[in-house]
Amino acid sequence: MASxxxxxxxxxxxxxxxxxxxxxxxxxxxxxxxxFMDDHPGGDEVLLAATGKDATNDFEDVGHSDSAREMMEKYLIGEIDGSTVPQKRAYIPPQKAPYNPDKTSEFVIRILQFLVPLLILGLAFAVRHYTKKE
Structure with a gap:
């Protein structure tokens, strides 16, 4: 049958x-x-999740029984053309930007440029409020 x-x-x-x-x-x-969708012990969601990719690892990780492997024969319809299967891509974690003290300093300076005038204004109001003559 393989041929x-x-x-x-x-x-x-x-x-x-x-x-x-x-x-x-x-x-x-x-x-x-x-x-087999309705009869699959893991439910049809498991089978659907294995579509659109090589599901070999998914299948092997579950540890199917010999009888399950024998049952597969009746669903076999062909072979995959290996040259059409996309190459697996290795996961490459996103690169963190290196710490840049100059950028951090710029941020702190901008915050201070905004906060210092507010603090001075608040201090001026407080002094005026507490030094008022009644």
Whole structure:
């Protein structure tokens, strides 16, 4: 049967990402699991979350039983064309801007330029209020 399997592109498989039309890629094989959606013990959300990508790790991480692996055979519809699968990208954390003391100093100076006149004005009002002759 392996020689009769159709080769599917990643783009084609990724289009089948709905409850009524769901295909998965697991270990280089393409599975049409549409008819299994209601019966999947983890619910259809689990299967839908595995669409549009290589779901091999998702499948293996769960630790499926031998009987589950045997059951997969009836959903097998083809193989994935590996050259069409996007390369996995490594996570690159965002770079923090290096500490710039000059920028911090500029910020402090602007705050002080705003606050100092207010403090002086407040002090002037307080002095005037407490030194008024009655």
């Amino acid at each position: 009769d399997l159709k080769v599917h592109s990643f783009e084609e498989v990724a289009k089948h990402n709905k409850t009524k039309d769901c295909w998965l890629i697991i270990s280089g094989q393409v599975y049409n699991v549409t008819s």
